[in-house]
Amino acid sequence: MSTFLDELNDAQRAPVLHKDGPLMVIAGAGSGKTRVLTYRIAHLMEQGVDSFNILALTFTNKAAREMKKRIATIVGNSEAKNLWMGTFHSVFAKLLRFDGDKLGFPSNFTIYDTQDSQRLIASIIKEMGLDKDIYKYKQVQNRISSYKNSLITVKAYFQNPELVEADAMAKRPRMGEIYQNYVDRCFKAGAMDFDDLLLRTNELLTRFPDVLMKYQDRFRYILVDEYQDTNHSQYLIVKALSDRYQNICVVGDDAQSIYSFRGANISNILNFQRDYDDVAVYRLEQNYRSTKNIVNAANSIIANNKNQLEKNVWTSNDDGGQIIIHRSVTDAEEGRYVAGSIFENKMRHQLQNGDFAVLYRTNSQSRAIEDALRKRDIPYRIYGGLSFYQRKEIKDVLAYLRLVINPKDEEALKRVINFPARGIGQTTIDRLVVAANQYGRSVFEVMEHLDKLNLSINAGTKRKLDDFVTMIKSFQIMNEGVDAFTLSEHVAKKTGLLLEFKKDGTPEGIAKMENIEELLNGIKDFVEGQKELADATGSLTEFLEDVALATDMDKEVGDDDRVALMTIHLAKGLEFPYVYVVGMEEDLFPSAMSMNTRSELEEERRLFYVALTRAEKQAYLTYTQNRYRWGKLIDAEPSRFLEEIDEKYVENLTPINDGYRYKSLINADIFGEVDKSKLRQVKPQNGTPPSVQHPNENQLRKLRKLKPELSAPTKSGSDIDPRLVEGALVNHTRFGRGKILSIEGVGSDKKAEILFDQGGVKKLLLRFAKLEVL
Ligand code: ATP
Ligand code: MG
Numbered sequence: 001m002s003t004f005l006d007e008l009n010d011a012q013r014a015p016v017l018h019k020d021g022p023l024m025v026i027a028g029a030g031s032g033k034t035r036v037l038t039y040r041i042a043h044l045m046e047q048g049v050d051s052f053n054i055l056a057l058t059f060t061n062k063a064a065r066e067m068k069k070r071i072a073t074i075v076g077n078s079e080a081k082n083l084w085m086g087t088f089h090s091v092f093a094k095l096l097r098f099d100g101d102k103l104g105f106p107s108n109f110t111i112y113d114t115q116d117s118q119r120l121i122a123s124i125i126k127e128m129g130l131d132k133d134i135y136k137y138k139q140v141q142n143r144i145s146s147y148k149n150s151l152i153t154v155k156a157y158f159q160n161p162e163l164v165e166a167d168a169m170a171k172r173p174r175m176g177e178i179y180q181n182y183v184d185r186c187f188k189a190g191a192m193d194f195d196d197l198l199l200r201t202n203e204l205l206t207r208f209p210d211v212l213m214k215y216q217d218r219f220r221y222i223l224v225d226e227y228q229d230t231n232h233s234q235y236l237i238v239k240a241l242s243d244r245y246q247n248i249c250v251v252g253d254d255a256q257s258i259y260s261f262r263g264a265n266i267s268n269i270l271n272f273q274r275d276y277d278d279v280a281v282y283r284l285e286q287n288y289r290s291t292k293n294i295v296n297a298a299n300s301i302i303a304n305n306k307n308q309l310e311k312n313v314w315t316s317n318d319d320g321g322q323i324i325i326h327r328s329v330t331d332a333e334e335g336r337y338v339a340g341s342i343f344e345n346k347m348r349h350q351l352q353n354g355d356f357a358v359l360y361r362t363n364s365q366s367r368a369i370e371d372a373l374r375k376r377d378i379p380y381r382i383y384g385g386l387s388f389y390q391r392k393e394i395k396d397v398l399a400y401l402r403l404v405i406n407p408k409d410e411e412a413l414k415r416v417i418n419f420p421a422r423g424i425g426q427t428t429i430d431r432l433v434v435a436a437n438q439y440g441r442s443v444f445e446v447m448e449h450l451d452k453l454n455l456s457i458n459a460g461t462k463r464k465l466d467d468f469v470t471m472i473k474s475f476q477i478m479n480e481g482v483d484a485f486t487l488s489e490h491v492a493k494k495t496g497l498l499l500e501f502k503k504d505g506t507p508e509g510i511a512k513m514e515n516i517e518e519l520l521n522g523i524k525d526f527v528e529g530q531k532e533l534a535d536a537t538g539s540l541t542e543f544l545e546d547v548a549l550a551t552d553m554d555k556e557v558g559d560d561d562r563v564a565l566m567t568i569h570l571a572k573g574l575e576f577p578y579v580y581v582v583g584m585e586e587d588l589f590p591s592a593m594s595m596n597t598r599s600e601l602e603e604e605r606r607l608f609y610v611a612l613t614r615a616e617k618q619a620y621l622t623y624t625q626n627r628y629r630w631g632k633l634i635d636a637e638p639s640r641f642l643e644e645i646d647e648k649y650v651e652n653l654t655p656i657n658d659g660y661r662y663k664s665l666i667n668a669d670i671f672g673e674v675d676k677s678k679l680r681q682v683k684p685q686n687g688t689p690p691s692v693q694h695p696n697e698n699q700l701r702k703l704r705k706l707k708p709e710l711s712a713p714t715k716s717g718s719d720i721d722p723r724l725v726e727g728a729l730v731n732h733t734r735f736g737r738g739k740i741l742s743i744e745g746v747g748s749d750k751k752a753e754i755l756f757d758q759g760g761v762k763k764l765l766l767r768f769a770k771l772e773v774l
Helices: 009-015 033-046 059-073 088-103 114-127 137-149 153-156 161-169 175-188 194-207 209-218 233-240 292-302 331-349 364-376 394-407 410-416 428-439 442-448 459-479 484-494 497-504 507-531 540-547 598-612 640-644 661-672 677-682 697-706
Strands: 023-027 054-057 084-086 108-113 191-193 221-224 248-252 280-284 323-332 358-361 380-382 563-567 575-580 615-629 632-635 650-652 727-731 736-744 751-756 760-765 769-772
Touching: 009 033, 009 280, 023 033, 033 054, 033 059, 033 221, 033 248, 054 088, 059 084, 084 088, 088 191, 088 194, 088 209, 088 233, 108 114, 108 194, 108 540, 114 175, 114 191, 114 410, 114 428, 137 175, 137 194, 137 233, 153 161, 153 175, 161 175, 175 191, 191 194, 191 442, 194 233, 194 751, 209 233, 221 233, 233 248, 292 323, 292 598, 292 615, 323 331, 331 358, 331 364, 331 575, 331 615, 358 364, 364 380, 394 410, 394 459, 394 484, 394 497, 394 507, 394 540, 410 428, 410 442, 410 459, 428 442, 428 459, 428 563, 442 459, 442 563, 459 484, 484 497, 484 507, 484 540, 497 507, 507 540, 575 598, 598 615, 598 640, 632 760, 697 760, 727 751
Parallel strands: 023 248, 023 280, 054 084, 054 221, 108 191, 221 248, 323 615, 323 650, 358 563, 358 575, 380 563, 575 615
Antiparallel strands: 615 632, 727 736, 727 769, 736 751, 751 760
């Protein structure tokens, strides 16, 4: 009898052993949903289900890889290889490569990333002569994306007076035309954007019953992780594919639904029982991931949401430490606290960098954390944000490679037709685009037939366009005989891209050259890796697809030991021994944009639940009183979520009204200088001001030595220069001369609004600002 089933508790084993028919596992964070899914696949295979008949959909490709690895250890590698596993996007991109031709797409279609889509939309808006301040390309792209995710095609759009009217009211009456043009242009370019991968799959499965039957027959067992975050388009695909055999297994947690802004629909999970007959519902309640304090604190948070399924999550793990709340004065100081605490925990508990994660609500918060980690020489990796593949020089190389595979790819063509410069001007490009629209052809096809078309392009330019076409065609011929690496290296050299950056000679140019080399190394690794796989050949098409569909979590290079920095959204499904959730402030978390309705606020709360439940051993929640946002220093208030945690599970290191010295003591503690047990007694009692432990002279001296910014006056700020008053003239080391317009706050929180001769008005915290009174 297999032993892997012993690694499950009874409640988990039941859905793993469940025979055929629909089943749903609804359970809180860390209760083993992903484990159940993984083991169910292994069990099915042990029971003789052919691995070709199983489809598993995960939140990231990395999660799929990890699952596959685990399954391989149970059923053997060669069988596990055949599983279709991955994100919705990557799985259905693969399907469309086989059958997309029925919809008129070539099998080598390009995948447009968000930037490509936005560029195309921007140029359509321009070509249509519309006001770009009203038709903002990012907003337009967002609208189109949400139509697609709700399966509103162009035709459906025009048939829906409400939508047409809504756009007219928003002063964008030509939205539908833009949508139409965008779809036409993508089609002509043989390109699909991310949303198309789902929309076109739906179209394929609806319009071609034989194709639907083929895949229903193929995917007899379908499993979906994180089902609470599927959107309508994904829901319909799963529904269609599972319709015949009804062997559908979904796992999820309504309390972790956090993607409604991308169209995820929590009712997919709530309606599952209505959608299928005889659904078996399983619940898991034991959390294996976190300490009692973390589990209980998380439960107390989610209890504030009205619209949640009732769940009773518990754990037999240790109590663990209380959740630590820490306040700082600025975001820079918050960063230093986090870095200091990571440093101390590493030393004290002999941990690796990889045991720590810092989570935030928005990407821009990472900078202060990064600065602080760098200063302490703690290696980190940022997930999300601008990834390697989105850098300009990398996109340039990729654009050439995309053209080799699909010369109709208009966005790739426009990107590199004159880069490196070869004397093809914007006017020429515009003429080519107009002609392409007129003849219903791609720009590249127009370029191939220049001599037959009567375009006003002079002979010299025509020759240059011919040369470009010939160059791309020569790459195509080469591509038939060599692997992706050899071709890419040739392309980088032959197009003059490498030389272009080398010629530049500046440090930036050299960095770009090195990045291109890094890309080539990556392609080499990819080719080597793919050669080992059964159904892959290491071709350029495969590489480009991999790049286009790598989710932010997947863009991982190397396995070295680093602290992970990412948004909470990206952290879904992951776990780390130590987790810091930073920026616990009103308007940031909950986000100012998501407080208009109860359901928005509840989604923010679910996001907080996700954040806290990533922690295994210890969670830290930090906030600051002042934060730079949009280039301005603003007052920040502690997040309402902090108060929602049952205080039994919390240790508030810096209660709200305790003055600054207390905080310095805590900072001293990071350096191991203060006995923490003494601090416990200053936990806030309702209404009574906390008794403050004053650092002694010796401690203060040490503090000053360790943290220079603390050598600024700390005694309630009483030694801030008294001459710093309204109207005073001052000199600032960076901003120069200025005049104080107003002063606000007291003690160490005192701020001045200053009008600088050169830099306009700035609000500065006097404790940090090095101001000289003139
Ligand atoms: P999330 O909601 O965050 O996605 P989840 O419900 O998918 O969480 P898993 O990630 O599958 O939970 O499990 C959480 C942790 O508990 C993992 O480290 C997993 O290996 C471990 N675990 C799950 N079940 C057991 C078990 N029966 N015995 C020991 N460890 C377990
Ligand atoms: Mg999971």
